[in-house]
Amino acid sequence: MNVDEEYTAYVSARLPWLRKIAYPLCQDWHRADDLVQTAITRLYVKWRQARAADDLDAYVRTMLIRVFLAEQRGGWFSRVRLTSAISHQPSEGGDRDMAMDVSRALAAVPPRQRATLVLRFHCDLSVEQTARALGCSTGTVKSQTARGLAALRAMLGEQESRLVRTEEC
Template structure:
């Protein structure tokens, strides 16, 4: 059992930062993101030897996080505070910060499943098949959720198209 504990501790040290970034994108709040990562790791800890034997514990942890976030949403968690995105961004080094804030706010406007699909596909750069596997949905659902999520982002956050033009 000591080997499994050590293996789990190594996994936590190596993957917490990446999992925290994804959790923040899912929740839009640093404190909720920390809670989400901690809850996911607690759920995984007891099953660690089995997960290691299967070969991909990282995917399982992410799936637990996505499912937990959807569960919070279904219980009608209070919405996080959202700030208005500046309409004009000056061409300076702060543009990257403005873009990051705009993307986070836009993602916060989506439902949890669309948000999870977009994060996995475009932030973690996973394939449609891998995204479907992690979320436990079909590839067709990944495609439709991504299409609908992107369309909703275009409608709800037109400022993102301006930010995309600045990057070109």
């Protein structure tokens, strides 16, 4: 198998996995596809180096997270949506209302905290693995995780209290 075929086989197999990581970061399937496309394009350029990595999936996941964070640092024009429609794929079982509430709350968390939460809880990475992926210390991961969870709890608590007040009326 030549190098291009090897790259194509890897990307074809891991594309759904990459989309599942990208979506919680940006809360939009179209934007998630754009993030994944940018990451796999960068992967193609660095494929010879990347395929020699000890953990190729971790290498690619780190690329995807860094693409997301770099986009967040970009100008406002790179984040403007031209449509107000939100594209959501139905969740697989579970409480859909709760999933939507969590998605909305996660979207409101600052990007660095959101990336930390996605890596820790969606990708199930350890503090050390998350620190390597984000290029920061384990202490930063712990503080970003704590702040992100506190923000989520506060937002979800506000939504719950608004719901209770509405039902009382």
